[in-house]
Amino acid sequence: MKQLFQVALGIIAAIGGFVDIGELVFNTQAGAAFRYALLWAVPVGVIGIVVFAEMTGRIATVSGRPIFDVVRMRMGLNVALVTLVASILINLITLAAEVGGAAIVLQLLFDVNVSTLILIAVVALVLIVYFVPFGGIERIFGYLGCTLLVYVAAAIHLKPDWHRLASGLLPSWHSSALYAYFVVGVIGAALVPYEVYFYSSGAIEDRWKIGDLNLNRANAILGFTLGGILSIALIVVAGEVFFAPHVHPGYLGTTALGAERAYGEAGLLLALLGMLFAVGGAAVECAFSGAYTLTQFAGWEWGKYRRPRDAPRFTLAWLTFFALAFVVVETGVDPVLLTEYAVILSVVALPLTYLPALLIARDKTFMGEHANGILANAFGWLYFAIILVVSVAAIPLLLVTDGGAV
Amino acid sequence: MNALADACACSRARHQTLSMTLSGRGRTRQCVGFLAPVVVLLSACGQAHKPGVRAGITEIASIAAESALMADDLARGRSKTTFIRVHGAELSAQAQHEAEKLNDDPVAPGLKSPIETAIALASDIGGAIDEMRISPQDRRQAREDEAKLRDWALKAAKLADTL
Numbered sequence: 001m002k003q004l005f006q007v008a009l010g011i012i013a014a015i016g017g018f019v020d021i022g023e024l025v026f027n028t029q030a031g032a033a034f035r036y037a038l039l040w041a042v043p044v045g046v047i048g049i050v051v052f053a054e055m056t057g058r059i060a061t062v063s064g065r066p067i068f069d070v071v072r073m074r075m076g077l078n079v080a081l082v083t084l085v086a087s088i089l090i091n092l093i094t095l096a097a098e099v100g101g102a103a104i105v106l107q108l109l110f111d112v113n114v115s116t117l118i119l120i121a122v123v124a125l126v127l128i129v130y131f132v133p134f135g136g137i138e139r140i141f142g143y144l145g146c147t148l149l150v151y152v153a154a155a156i157h158l159k160p161d162w163h164r165l166a167s168g169l170l171p172s173w174h175s176s177a178l179y180a181y182f183v184v185g186v187i188g189a190a191l192v193p194y195e196v197y198f199y200s201s202g203a204i205e206d207r208w209k210i211g212d213l214n215l216n217r218a219n220a221i222l223g224f225t226l227g228g229i230l231s232i233a234l235i236v237v238a239g240e241v242f243f244a245p246h247v248h249p250g251y252l253g254t255t256a257l258g259a260e261r262a263y264g265e266a267g268l269l270l271a272l273l274g275m276l277f278a279v280g281g282a283a284v285e286c287a288f289s290g291a292y293t294l295t296q297f298a299g300w301e302w303g304k305y306r307r308p309r310d311a312p313r314f315t316l317a318w319l320t321f322f323a324l325a326f327v328v329v330e331t332g333v334d335p336v337l338l339t340e341y342a343v344i345l346s347v348v349a350l351p352l353t354y355l356p357a358l359l360i361a362r363d364k365t366f367m368g369e370h371a372n373g374i375l376a377n378a379f380g381w382l383y384f385a386i387i388l389v390v391s392v393a394a395i396p397l398l399l400v401t402d403g404g405a406v
Numbered sequence: 407m408n409a410l411a412d413a414c415a416c417s418r419a420r421h422q423t424l425s426m427t428l429s430g431r432g433r434t435r436q437c438v439g440f441l442a443p444v445v446v447l448l449s450a451c452g453q454a455h456k457p458g459v460r461a462g463i464t465e466i467a468s469i470a471a472e473s474a475l476m477a478d479d480l481a482r483g484r485s486k487t488t489f490i491r492v493h494g495a496e497l498s499a500q501a502q503h504e505a506e507k508l509n510d511d512p513v514a515p516g517l518k519s520p521i522e523t524a525i526a527l528a529s530d531i532g533g534a535i536d537e538m539r540i541s542p543q544d545r546r547q548a549r550e551d552e553a554k555l556r557d558w559a560l561k562a563a564k565l566a567d568t569l
Contacts, residue, residue, distance in 0.1 A: 111488040245471035246464075246563060250500070253493030254472060261475060264484030272489075405461065 018227020019148055019234075020282030021101040021252075022094075022189035022343045024275060025336055027231050028255045029404060030182040031238025032247055036160075036168030039235055041183050043169065045190025046228035048386065051379045052191065052354060054220040055361040055372070056200035061208040061216055062370045067200040068296040071356040074366075079352070084297045086349040091194050091290035094342040095321055096328035098283035099125070100335025104252050105276045109269075115330060121280070122326045126319065129284055134205045134304040141281025148230055148274030154262035155236035165236065181397040181404050184390050185340070188347035190231065191387070194289035196353065201292040205305050213370065237262070250336060287325075291317035340403050347394040350387050358384055459517050460569040462508050463524045467562035469501045470531045470555045477538055477552035481545050490542040498535040501528045520565055527562050531555060 030038040056067045063070065068087075072080035102125075103117040110117075129137060173179075199220075208216065237258040242249060249255060252275060259271035288304070294317050295302035301311040308315040329335065358380045362372040372380060476494065479485040505528035508521045534551045541547060 108489050108492050111491050241475070242472070245475065245559065246468055247472045247475070248465065248468040249472075251493065251496050253489065253496060256489070257472070257475060257479075257493070260479055260485060260489075264479065264482075265486050268486055268489060 018224060019145065019230050019274075019278045020094075020189075020192070020285075021097050021279050021335065021339045022185075022192060023231050023234065024101070024252060024255050024278070025249075025339045026182065026185040026189045026343060027234035028238040028242075028249045028258065030186050031235035032242035032249050033182065034174070034179060035239035035243040036165050036236065037172060037174065037179070038182050038186055039165065039168035039232055040171045041186035042190065042228050042231045042235065044171075044386070045187040046224055046231070047379070048187065048191050048383045049195065050220050050224045051376070051383050052196055052357065053199045053224065054217055055376065055380065056196050056357050057203045057208070057216040057220060058213060058370060059357065059360055059367070060200040060203040061210065061213055062367055064204065066204055066292060066296055067197060067353065067357055068293045070360050071353065072297055074360055075356045079356075080297060083349075083352040083356075084293055086352060087193060087197065087293050088290055090342060090346050090349055091286050091293070092321065092324055092328070093338055093345065094192065094194060095283055095286035095290070095325040096333070097335045097338040097342050098279045098286055099322075099325045100329040100333070100338065101252055101279040102276060102283060103329065104335060105256075105272050105279065108253055108256060109272055109276075118326060118329050121283075122322055125280060125283055125287075126322055129287070129304075129318065130308070130315075134202070137281075137284055137304075138202070141277050141284065144277035145274055145281055147270045148278055150259050150263065150267055150270040150274065151230060151233040151237050154259050154267060155233040155240070157262045158237065158240040160236050160240055177397060177400045178404065180393065181401040184347060184394050184397055185343055185404070186231075186235075187386075187390055188343045188350075188394065190228065191350060192343065192346045193350055193353050194286050194346075196357075197289040197292050198285040201288070201296075201303075205303055207305075210370070234258075252336065283325075287318040287321040290321045291315075337403070340398075344394045344398045347387075348391050351384070351391055354384060354387055456517065456569050458511070459508065459521060459524075460566050462504050463520070463562055463566040463569070465504050466501060466524055466528045466531065467559050467566060469497050469504070470527075470559035470562060473497050473531065473535050473538075474552050474555035474559060477534075477548045477555055480538060480542060480548040481552055483545060485542075487542045491539045494535045494539040498532045498539070501532040501535070504528055505532075517569075520569060523565055524562065527558050527565075531558050534558075 027042070030041070059070055060066050065073070068080075068084075071083055075083075099118065099121055102121040103114050106112070106117040106121060107114050128140065132140065203212075203216065234255070238249065238255075241247075241258045241261045242254070247254065256268055256271045256275065260268035263270070291314050292302060294300075295311070295314045298313075300313045302314040303311055306314070328338075358372075360366055362377050362380065364371040473494070476485065476490065476497075480490055505525045508525055508528075513521055534554055538548055538551055
């Protein structure tokens with residue numbers, strides 16, 4: 001009963017925690033540009049993150065080592081160093097985008113100067129992370145992020161063409177670079193590496209044991225899948241509201257307008273609240289993810305379950321990430337633009353983390369009876385192929401489409 | 407635009423090389439014949455081109471369409487003042503930015519008229535959004551703005567389609 005309750009809590013937190021600024025931006029733009037034609041890319045990305053997260057959670061649970069520790073151990077220092085540099089850079093860009101996103105949402109709610117709100121957002125996040133235990137952080141952001149479910153209700157309320165919607169879930173192809181760019185963006189937004197670093201380190205923070213492997217599987221499959229429904233809802237709402245009048249969403253306010261069109265001010269407020277906690281939670285995950293990778297690579301003490309004085313370099317690392325993100329956002333850079341670059345760069349760096357995870361998860365000498373079975377291996381290699389294609393195509397498509405503008 | 411810039415740079419390089427190697431009347435004629443299209447190409451350097459202008463005007467149409475949706479919600483009392491002010495400011499600034507971009511780029515003669523029309527539309531759109539931001543409680547004004555914005559969105563979209 002206790003485990004069932006834990007699964008339910010984990011799933012609720014995963015639903016709210018799945019969506020970040022990448023999904024809010026790319027899914028809204030994808031729906032506005034192609035209505036339902038890109039819906040199929042969501043399940044592709046979601047199955048990928050389920051496969052990836054389940055494997056890394058299992059590795060962490062079985063070995064007691066988080067994914068980055070294992071990458072260094074199995075792939076050597078040089079590969080680990082390249083992965084470290086890439087992941088830190090991407091984490092920082094993503095964190096800056098999330099912090100900027102939080103400030104924008106606060107501005108839409110309170111109409112205060114955005115520079116002040118960036119400072120308020122960063123200070124609030126730092127205080128929450130410093131004083132609230134790990135499980136509490138997951139729940140605060142995960143549960144309150146669930147107000148984004150207003151988009152699921154809005155998607156139904158707006159009476160979509162269900163036949164077309166179902167057709168959109170079947171893979172299709174348009175011969176346009178913009179379509180390919182959004183395929184990469186939607187898949188990439190679901191597959192961002194920081195979620196996996198956070199998930200696998202979180203397994204150790206939560207002290208999962210072998211008996212928790214079912215909890216790991218349930219969290220990964222149900223949590224991310226239900227989170228994926230939110231992504232689908234964002235595309236459907238954007239498709240219903242913005243496709244016909246040819247609106248090109250370039251702001252978080254446009255995403256919020258979709259919920260307002262369905263439910264008026266109440267819809268707008270629920271959407272903004274959900275967006276605030278979704279991007280706030282993602283900001284915490286990014287800062288932690290950066291600190292995890294750095295401290296695990298260096299072999300320093302790490303973990304939120306330790307008091308700051310027991311893991312001072314880990315604490316200093318996530319504080320530094322927040323400080324750097326603050327500086328980046330205060331330069332006035334557009335968080336939406338930053339998000340697009342963060343997602344595309346994440347896609348490029350994805351194989352660096354994914355391949356070691358796959359190789360280790362299938363290694364019977366390391367994982368014993370908990371190594372990948374036939375199905376996990378089949379999905380693992382299939383997704384490695386998909387990730388390779390997507391990572392090779394990402395930068396050329398970003399350039400050809402001028403970041404989705406053409 | 408990048409392709410055009412590359413072509414211009416390439417033409418410049420070829421121009422310099424040719425100037426150094428050709429001599430004599432025959433070669434001069436040959437050179438003039440060759441340079442004529444190069445000069446035409448060079449004269450096009452830095453001028454706004456159709457896809458760029460079209461993208462700018464399409465963006466203006468998008469801003470008007472989104473603002474019309476916002477105005478409709480405002481007219482029906484289904485929005486929030488802070489949202490209208492902040493998001494409206496973003497859209498208004500974007501309309502102004504698009505107009506400035508169109509205004510600042512040197513214009514090929516054939517594009518002058520649509521660009522002037524687009525700049526006027528962007529100015530009208532920004533003005534209507536600013537009206538909503540100033541008095542978000544005025545529902546009647548919002549309804550009028552919605553109709554105007556819808557009309558301008560259509561006009562801008564049609565203008566983009568002509569390019």
